[in-house]
Amino acid sequence: TFFSDSDQINEDKIRVAFFPSIGHIIPIVGLEEKIFEKGIGEEKQIETKLFDSGPQVIESIFSGSIDVAYVGPGPIINGFLKSDGKDIKILSGAASGGASFIIQPNSGLESLENFDGKRIASPQISNSQDVSLRYYLESHGLKSVEKGGTVFVLNISNPDIYTLFAKGDIDGAWVPEPWATILVQELDGVRLFNEEKLWPNEEFASVLLIVRTKYLENNPETVQKWVESHEKTVTWINSNPNKSKSLFSNFLMDYMGKSLPTKIIDESFSNITITSDPIKNSVIIFAERADSLGYLGRDGYNLDGIFYNAVLNVNNGDL
Amino acid sequence: MGKLEAKNIEKYFKHDGKQLKTLDGINLNVNDGEFVCIVGTSGCGKSTFLRTIAGLETPDSGKILLDGQPLSDTGPDRIMVFQEGALFPWLNVRDNVEYGLKVAGIPKEKRNEISHRYLDMMQLTQFATSYTYQLSTGMKQRVAIARALVMEPDVLLMDEPFAALDPQTRDLLLVEMQLIWQKTKKTIIFVTHNVAEAVVLGTRVLVFSHRPAKIKKEVEIDYQRPRLTDDENLLPYQKKILAELRPEVKK
Amino acid sequence: MGKLEAKNIEKYFKHDGKQLKTLDGINLNVNDGEFVCIVGTSGCGKSTFLRTIAGLETPDSGKILLDGQPLSDTGPDRIMVFQEGALFPWLNVRDNVEYGLKVAGIPKEKRNEISHRYLDMMQLTQFATSYTYQLSTGMKQRVAIARALVMEPDVLLMDEPFAALDPQTRDLLLVEMQLIWQKTKKTIIFVTHNVAEAVVLGTRVLVFSHRPAKIKKEVEIDYQRPRLTDDENLLPYQKKILAELRPEVKK
Amino acid sequence: MKPNVLAKKIGFYALIIIAWQGIDSAEIWPDNIFPSPFEVLEDLAYGISDASLFFGIGTSLLRLVIGLGIAIAGGLVLGIFMARVETVNQTIGSLVLGLQSIPSIAWVPLAILWFGLTDSGIIFVTAIGAIFAVTINTYTGVKNINPSYIEAARNMGAKEGQLIITVLIPAAFPYIISGFKQGWAFAWRGVIGAELLFSFLGLGFLLNVGRQLNDVSQVIAIMIVIMGIGILVDGVVFKRIEDKVMTRWGLR
Amino acid sequence: MKPNVLAKKIGFYALIIIAWQGIDSAEIWPDNIFPSPFEVLEDLAYGISDASLFFGIGTSLLRLVIGLGIAIAGGLVLGIFMARVETVNQTIGSLVLGLQSIPSIAWVPLAILWFGLTDSGIIFVTAIGAIFAVTINTYTGVKNINPSYIEAARNMGAKEGQLIITVLIPAAFPYIISGFKQGWAFAWRGVIGAELLFSFLGLGFLLNVGRQLNDVSQVIAIMIVIMGIGILVDGVVFKRIEDKVMTRWGLR
Numbered sequence A: 001t002f003f004s005d006s007d008q009i010n011e012d013k014i015r016v017a018f019f020p021s022i023g024h025i026i027p028i029v030g031l032e033e034k035i036f037e038k039g040i041g042e043e044k045q046i047e048t049k050l051f052d053s054g055p056q057v058i059e060s061i062f063s064g065s066i067d068v069a070y071v072g073p074g075p076i077i078n079g080f081l082k083s084d085g086k087d088i089k090i091l092s093g094a095a096s097g098g099a100s101f102i103i104q105p106n107s108g109l110e111s112l113e114n115f116d117g118k119r120i121a122s123p124q125i126s127n128s129q130d131v132s133l134r135y136y137l138e139s140h141g142l143k144s145v146e147k148g149g150t151v152f153v154l155n156i157s158n159p160d161i162y163t164l165f166a167k168g169d170i171d172g173a174w175v176p177e178p179w180a181t182i183l184v185q186e187l188d189g190v191r192l193f194n195e196e197k198l199w200p201n202e203e204f205a206s207v208l209l210i211v212r213t214k215y216l217e218n219n220p221e222t223v224q225k226w227v228e229s230h231e232k233t234v235t236w237i238n239s240n241p242n243k244s245k246s247l248f249s250n251f252l253m254d255y256m257g258k259s260l261p262t263k264i265i266d267e268s269f270s271n272i273t274i275t276s277d278p279i280k281n282s283v284i285i286f287a288e289r290a291d292s293l294g295y296l297g298r299d300g301y302n303l304d305g306i307f308y309n310a311v312l313n314v315n316n317g318d319l
Numbered sequence B, C: 001m002g003k004l005e006a007k008n009i010e011k012y013f014k015h016d017g018k019q020l021k022t023l024d025g026i027n028l029n030v031n032d033g034e035f036v037c038i039v040g041t042s043g044c045g046k047s048t049f050l051r052t053i054a055g056l057e058t059p060d061s062g063k064i065l066l067d068g069q070p071l072s073d074t075g076p077d078r079i080m081v082f083q084e085g086a087l088f089p090w091l092n093v094r095d096n097v098e099y100g101l102k103v104a105g106i107p108k109e110k111r112n113e114i115s116h117r118y119l120d121m122m123q124l125t126q127f128a129t130s131y132t133y134q135l136s137t138g139m140k141q142r143v144a145i146a147r148a149l150v151m152e153p154d155v156l157l158m159d160e161p162f163a164a165l166d167p168q169t170r171d172l173l174l175v176e177m178q179l180i181w182q183k184t185k186k187t188i189i190f191v192t193h194n195v196a197e198a199v200v201l202g203t204r205v206l207v208f209s210h211r212p213a214k215i216k217k218e219v220e221i222d223y224q225r226p227r228l229t230d231d232e233n234l235l236p237y238q239k240k241i242l243a244e245l246r247p248e249v250k251k
Numbered sequence D, E: 001m002k003p004n005v006l007a008k009k010i011g012f013y014a015l016i017i018i019a020w021q022g023i024d025s026a027e028i029w030p031d032n033i034f035p036s037p038f039e040v041l042e043d044l045a046y047g048i049s050d051a052s053l054f055f056g057i058g059t060s061l062l063r064l065v066i067g068l069g070i071a072i073a074g075g076l077v078l079g080i081f082m083a084r085v086e087t088v089n090q091t092i093g094s095l096v097l098g099l100q101s102i103p104s105i106a107w108v109p110l111a112i113l114w115f116g117l118t119d120s121g122i123i124f125v126t127a128i129g130a131i132f133a134v135t136i137n138t139y140t141g142v143k144n145i146n147p148s149y150i151e152a153a154r155n156m157g158a159k160e161g162q163l164i165i166t167v168l169i170p171a172a173f174p175y176i177i178s179g180f181k182q183g184w185a186f187a188w189r190g191v192i193g194a195e196l197l198f199s200f201l202g203l204g205f206l207l208n209v210g211r212q213l214n215d216v217s218q219v220i221a222i223m224i225v226i227m228g229i230g231i232l233v234d235g236v237v238f239k240r241i242e243d244k245v246m247t248r249w250g251l252r
C-alpha cells in the first residue's frame, strides 16, 4: 500500500483474515486453543482481522494488508484470475459442504415445474452459493429473469434474506450455514437439500486456506508452520466436536458481544465437514460452472498454479 | 376608516446588556383623513413608533387602536414605506410595485393599469423590467413609494420616503403627495427629518424629543394647499419647529 | 498626494436588453486638497461616477489618474462612504469603525483611541458595542461616516453621507467636516442632493446633467469658513445651482 | 457553455487522464488493483456495445427521479416548517439530523421490511438519503432571509401561505437551489448504494458485480459513469438555474 | 435548553415510542424482525453494562473528529476557492459534485488500496463523505454574500487574503455553519458505513454484528445510539453556534 504499513515493516507478523462464521471454525478454534501460536513460535506475531465479504478479503490481499486468509472458492478464483495467477495460492482446505437450499413450506419449489416466476435468493453475486444456485437452475433448463428466463434470482445479504423470508417475499434461498439452519429453525423453512448432494462424492470445498504469494515467497517457513498448525486444528476439532462448538460460541460472545443459540450451532455444525482436503476437483468444477455463468471474464481462464504443492507432509488432496 | 389612536406606547431595546428606553409613553390621536408629520433627531424612535403602528413591533406597554379596535398584527389597512426600501430583489420593478395588489387578488390587467400609473408618476416607466440591483438609491426609494401608494390603504405610514431624492424630484413628489391626499382623504403619518417637507405636507407636525421619544410639541399648519417648499409664508412654522428641535441634539 | 483626474469617463449599463448610457464622457480635474461637491437628479449617475473613482466600477472608456498615475483597482488611498451603508453585520459598531485600521495593521490600542474619537464625534459612544441591526438608519449612516474618516485617506469619496440625518445633527457634522478638511487638507469628493449642504461644504460644486451624466455647470464657492447653512450670503450660490438643476428633472 | 469554458474543462479532464496513465505506466501498483485508462475504456465500450450500461443508467435514473422528487417536495415543506415554527424545529428538526446520520445500509432492513424487494424500497432509501440536504438548506435559507422582506410582505397583507410562496421560497431560492444540488448528489449516491445492496438491476447492481468479481476496471468504469452523469446534470441543470438566479440578484 | 423546550422534546420522543409500542402490539410483523421498544432497551442496557457500547462510541467518535476535521478544512478552502475563482469552479468544482455522487461503498476498495486496513482508511471514507457538504455550502454562502460588503472591504484596502478572513468567512458564516452541520451528519454516517464495511471496531462494527447475528433489536439499539449522538451534537454544538450567529445578525 501507498500510505500505510508496507510489506517490509510487517515481515515480523502474519496477518490472517477469516469470517466470524461456523465454516471458519478452524482459525477460530486454532487461535483460541493457541495451536497456531505454538506452531508459529516466537518470531512472528499473529494478527487477526475479521471480514464478512470474500471480495474484500481479496482486495486486502491485493493491497498487501493480509497474508493468509480463509475464504470461499468463488472469490479465490476471481482473485487468482484477476492477478494473472500472481497474487494468490491455495494452501489447503478448511471446510466442505455447509450450504443448503431452503424453501418456504408452501412454495411448491419441491418440484422443478413450479419454478416459473418464483423468487429465490442467494447472498452475493459469484460467491459459492450464487454459482451453485444459478448452475442448478441452468442445468435444469431454467433461466433467471435477467437472462431472459422466468426465475427471479436475487442477490441480497444474508440478514436481508432472513427478513424477506420472514415476510414471505421470497420463495426460497440458497444460503450457507448458519443461515440455512436459522431459516429452518426460526422461520419454519424447509431444507430441500444440502448442496453436497449435488457434488461428486457429496463433497465440495466451501472454505479454503489461501496465502498471498509474495508473503509465501518471503516467509516459506512461517507459511509451512501455519499449514501444519492448521492440520493439527482440523484433527483437534474432529476429535473434540462439542468443545469446538462451545469455543465457537464463546468466540462470538467475545468478539461480537452475542452468540447464536446452541441449537442453531449444533445443527449448522452437523452440516459441515471440517477437513484440510481442498477437494481440488470441486474447485475445478466450480470454476467451470462460474465460467459457464459468465463470471470469469470474456477471455477464458487458466487455473494453472492455483494450488501450492511445495509444502511437505500435509494433506494436499489429489487431482 | 382611518382613525388612529396610540395609547401610552412604551418600548425598550436591549443594548450592551442594559434596557434602553426608546418610546416613553406616547399618546397620539390621529383623525381620519389627517396628514401628520413627525420630526425628531436621528435615533430618537420615529421608525420604532411607525413600526409599532404597522404592527411590526410589539410595544412593551400601551396599545394602538384603529377606528376604536385594538390592533395586534399587521394588515393591509396600514401600509408602510420603509426607511430602507425592503424591495424584493427577485422581482422586477413592476412586480415589486404590484406585489400588494397580487396578494390582494387583483387581476393582472387591473394591476398593470394601476402600476403603470404610479410608475409614471415616479418617472420609472423606462425601468419597469429592471431589477433592484440595477437601480440607483433614489430610484429604489421611488419604487418603494409606488409600491405603497398602489395599495390605497386607510392609513399610510411613510418613513423618510424622500430622503434620497434630489430637491427637484422631491418638490414634484411633494405636490403629488398633496394631490393624492386631497383626492383620497386617507390618513397619512409621515416621518421626515426635513422640516420644510414636514411643513409643506402636514396638517399637523409632531416634534419628538430625543431618546426616549415623547411628543415634545405639536404644531398645527393651517395653510392653503397645494403648498410649495419655497413659500415664504411657511417659514415661521419651520422656525418654530426648528427651535423645538435644536436643543434635542446636544442632549 | 490627492490630485485626481477623470479623463473622458464613459459608462453603459444594460437595461431591458438595451445599453443605457450613464456617464457621457466626464472630464474632471480635482486638485490636491480641493473639496468638490456633486449634485444631480436621482439616477443621473453620481454614485456610478464615485464608484468609478474608487475603482469599484470599470469605465467603458476613459481613465482615472491619481497624482498622474492611472488607477485600475481599489486602494486605501481612496476611501468611500457608501450611499447604502454597507456596514458589516457581524461586527459591532466599534469593530466596524476600526475595520480599515485593522486591515492596515494598526495596533489595537491605537485603533481604539482613533475610533473612540470619531465615535464621540458621531455621538455613538454609547452604542460602541451594538450591532448594526440595533441601530436606526441615521445611526448606521454615522457609523459609515466614522468608518471612512478614521482612514484619513488621500481622497475621501462621500456618497450622500448625511441623507438620513435630521437637520440638527447634519448641521453639527457640516461644521465637523469643514474642520477636518481644513486641518487635514485632504481631497474630498462629496455627492449630495441637498444644495445648501453642497454650498456650505464645497470649494466647487458640479451640477450633473440627467442621464447620461455630463458636467453641466461648475460653480466656485469662494467664501470664508466655517460656513453655516443659514448664512444668507450663501443663498445666491444655491439659487444659481438650483436654476441649473431644475430643468434636468422634467427631461 | 462558452467555448473557453469548455476548453478549460476538457483540458482539466485530459490532464487527469494523462496523470492516471502516468501512474499506471510507472507500475507502482499491479494492474489488478490499478487498471489503466485504456482497460477501463474497454469495459465501458463493452457495456455500451451490449447495451447493459444504458439499461442500467435508465433504471437508476428513473428511480433517482422519483426518489429525488419525493425528497425535494418533502424537504421543502419540512425545511420551511422548521424555519417558521420553532416547535417543529425543536422536535422533528432534531430528529431529521439524527436520521441523516444513519448510513443507508442500515435503512435497508427497514426498507425491506416495509416495502419488500420492490423499486419502492430503493426509492425509499434514495429519498431518505437526499431529503436532509434539501431540508437543511431550505431551513438555513429561510432562516437567513433579510427580515425586512418578510416585514414588507406582511405589511402588504400577505398571510402565511402567500408569504411562503411569494417571499420565503423566492428569497431563499439561491440556497434552496444549493439544497437541490446536494439533494441530487445524495440521491444519486443513495440510489446506487441501494441498488448495490438490493442487487436489483441498475448501475449499482453493475458496480456490485464488478466488486464481487474483483474486477477493478469494471468498478472504475461504473464509477466514471456515475460521476459523469453527476457532472453532466450539474453543468446542464443546476449551473444554469444558479447562473440565472445569481444574475437576477445582481450577484454576478 | 429552556424547560418548556425540553418538555416538548420529551413529549415528542415519548410519542414516537408509544407509536412504536403500538405497532409492535398490533403484531403486524413478528418480533424477530420488529422488536418492541423494551427489547431494544434491554440490548442498550446490556451494551452499557459491559462497556462495549462506550468503547464503540469512543472509537467511532475519534475517527469522526479526525475525518470531519479534514473535511471542514478542505471544504472551506475548496468552497472559497470555487466561489472566488471561476476556473476552479468550472474544473474542480464540477468534479466535486461528481465525486460526491459515488457511494462510500465504492470508495472502500480504493481506501483499502491506499491506506490498507487501518484507521486511515476509515477516516478517508469519512472525510470523502463529508467534504462536499462543507464545500458546497461554503461556496453558496460566499457566492451569495451581499456584494457591497466585499466592495466596502476592498475599498478600505483589504487584499484577497484579508478579505477571506475578515469578510468572506464571517459574512458566509450562517451558511458555513449549516455546511458544518451537514458535514457532521455525513461524516457520522460515513464513519459508521466505513466501519461496517471494514468490520473494524466502532459502532458500525456493532451494527454489523447485529446484522450478521440476525439480532434486529441490537441493530435498532445501535441505530438509536447513532441517532442519539447526532441529535445531541446538533442540540449542544450546532444549535448554540447557530443561535449566537443569528442573534448577532438580528435574524432572531
Ligand SMILES: Nc1ncnc2c1ncn2[C@@H]1O[C@H](COP(=O)(O)OP(=O)(O)OP(=O)(O)O)[C@@H](O)[C@H]1O
Binding pocket: B013, B014, B022, B040, B041, B042, B043, B044, B045, B046, B047, B048, B049, B083, B193, B211, C133, C134, C135, C136, C137, C138, C139, C164, C166
Ligand atoms: N431591533 C432593535 N434592537 C435594539 N435597538 C433598536 C432596535 N431598533 C431600534 N433600536 C434603537 O431604538 C432607537 C430608536 O431607533 P429608531 O430606528 O426608531 O430611530 P429613528 O428615530 O427612526 O432614527 P433615524 O432618524 O436615524 O431613522 C435607537 O437608539 C436604536 O438603537
Ligand SMILES: Nc1ncnc2c1ncn2[C@@H]1O[C@H](COP(=O)(O)OP(=O)(O)OP(=O)(O)O)[C@@H](O)[C@H]1O
Binding pocket: B133, B134, B135, B136, B137, B138, B139, B164, B166, C013, C014, C022, C040, C041, C042, C043, C044, C045, C046, C047, C048, C049, C083, C193, C211
Ligand atoms: N449595476 C447596475 N446595473 C444596471 N444599471 C445600473 C447599475 N448601477 C446603476 N445603474 C443605472 O445607472 C444609472 C445611474 O445610477 P447611479 O446609482 O449612479 O445614480 P445616482 O446619481 O447615484 O442616483 P441617486 O441620487 O438616486 O443615488 C441609473 O439609471 C441606474 O439604473
Ligand SMILES: [Mg+2]
Binding pocket: B046, B047, B048, B083, B159, C136, C137, C138
Ligand atoms: Mg428611522
Ligand SMILES: [Mg+2]
Binding pocket: B136, B137, B138, C046, C047, C048, C083, C159
Ligand atoms: Mg446614488
